[in-house]
Amino acid sequence: MKKYSLSVLLLFVTLLIATPHADAASYAFDNFNLEEVKDSGDTQKASKEVSEGFRLSKSGKQEQAFKMFTLAAKRNELTAYMALGIMHREGRGTPENLKLAKENFQKAAAKGNPQATKELVLLRFAAPDDPEEFAAARKQMEQLASKGLAVAQLRLGLAHLAGYGYTADATKAIEYLTQATKSTGSFKSDAAFVLGQLYRDGKLKPELKPDPLSAESWLKKAAEAKHLGAMRALGEFYLASNPAQQNYAKVRD
Numbered sequence: 001m002k003k004y005s006l007s008v009l010l011l012f013v014t015l016l017i018a019t020p021h022a023d024a025a026s027y028a029f030d031n032f033n034l035e036e037v038k039d040s041g042d043t044q045k046a047s048k049e050v051s052e053g054f055r056l057s058k059s060g061k062q063e064q065a066f067k068m069f070t071l072a073a074k075r076n077e078l079t080a081y082m083a084l085g086i087m088h089r090e091g092r093g094t095p096e097n098l099k100l101a102k103e104n105f106q107k108a109a110a111k112g113n114p115q116a117t118k119e120l121v122l123l124r125f126a127a128p129d130d131p132e133e134f135a136a137a138r139k140q141m142e143q144l145a146s147k148g149l150a151v152a153q154l155r156l157g158l159a160h161l162a163g164y165g166y167t168a169d170a171t172k173a174i175e176y177l178t179q180a181t182k183s184t185g186s187f188k189s190d191a192a193f194v195l196g197q198l199y200r201d202g203k204l205k206p207e208l209k210p211d212p213l214s215a216e217s218w219l220k221k222a223a224e225a226k227h228l229g230a231m232r233a234l235g236e237f238y239l240a241s242n243p244a245q246q247n248y249a250k251v252r253d
Contacts, residue, residue, distance in 0.1 A: 062093030081108040098127040150183030170203040189225035
């Protein structure tokens with residue numbers, strides 16, 4: 001991965017690989033979480049271990065919940081595979097292990113779960129075991145993005161921006177990120193935030209000069225969607241602007 005700015009690289013790692021906690025709405029993705037698995041049709045015939053796993057997880061007893069899902073997975077239960085994939089991915093009730101997360105999502109995908117298939121592609125792209133796996137995941141990510149999957153558009157935009165698996169290309173990054181802002185998911189504000197930073201700071205290869213008006217526009221869109229990073233960035237943007245044009249009321253807001 002080529003060097004860019006530390007702030008963008010940190011954001012890239014957070015958005016591309018990590019799945020945030022439920023209260024970190026500013027970095028939310030459409031990754032499946034345990035509540036969504038619990039509410040899906042796959043749980044209609046859930047075993048008592050799976051039901052108990054969800055109850056324990058909701059009570060904050062993640063390690064005990066993990067044990068219940070593990071028991072259910074030994075009986076080849078789809079819902080248990082999904083739950084274990086999420087827990088391994090998030091490091092919930094067990095140390096984070098993306099390889100085991102992929103294995104469980106693969107088992108769920110083999111049983112026909114479409115969300116598991118998408119999660120598997122995202123993980124293989126973000127944390128590949130080898131170059132061949134990454135090459136296949138990259139092609140699948142591009143296909144998903146072409147079909148309008150916003151999380152794929154966002155992550156490909158970040159990848160092009162940071163030079164992750166591609167030659168760093170701000171123009172291509174802007175193309176993908178702009179597509180993602182047209183979605184309705186929470187990742188829409190993430191894409192707007194990254195665009196705001198990109199236009200605020202500019203980029204040298206290929207040359208993209210700072211554009212304060214575009215930066216303000218994108219940061220405002222993200223801030224209006226309650227994106228915490230964008231709120232702060234927008235306040236700093238107004239504070240650092242031309243002293244004759246500073247608006248301290250906006251900074252305080």
